[in-house]
Amino acid sequence: MAEDIKEKLKNYRTAPFDARFPNQNQTKNCWQNYLDYHRCQKALTAKGADITPCDWYKRVYKSICPLSWVNKWDEQRDDGTFPGKI
Template identity: 30%
Template sequence: MTVLSEAAEPGLGRAPAGPAPNPVIKMSAPSMEERKACWGAKDEYWKCLDENTEDASKCQKFRHSYESRCPQQWVKYFDKRRDFLKYKEQLEAGQYQPPQTTEKS
């Protein structure tokens, strides 16, 4: 019978030598100034989209500012909110055209 010493296989069968590092993730609510900066950047971006008939390529600097000043979850929420408001506006004006679908058999 062969017995392996710890020198031959270091660390086998033992717990790590100390606690595993825990990254600290600080999640705090944005301050009033941060919220104002976020909402201002969002408003500038939406204004640019309105002025450029939704051509996002013309609003990249505003988009970058918006994304850098707002928490990621807020950006997702505001983007979905804009899509919904545009859809609702078209629907109420009778201008909504559902996407054409192709049937597959």
């Protein structure tokens, strides 16, 4: 399974279609993948597991989210004022 994920990451070019977000506006897709990445990372780190599977979410949000949003959210997480539940 880990090799399958590594192969997908190796062949990754851009965010694939996600049926949950069929519209042109991908703001919610960006937000959800950002949250999913940090939730995945938190959960796997707590278990002491490899966080490589979480990289998929990171690549998706990095490819569709504006950099200014990601920087702002990272600052908010560091300050403890992030509005999402991770």
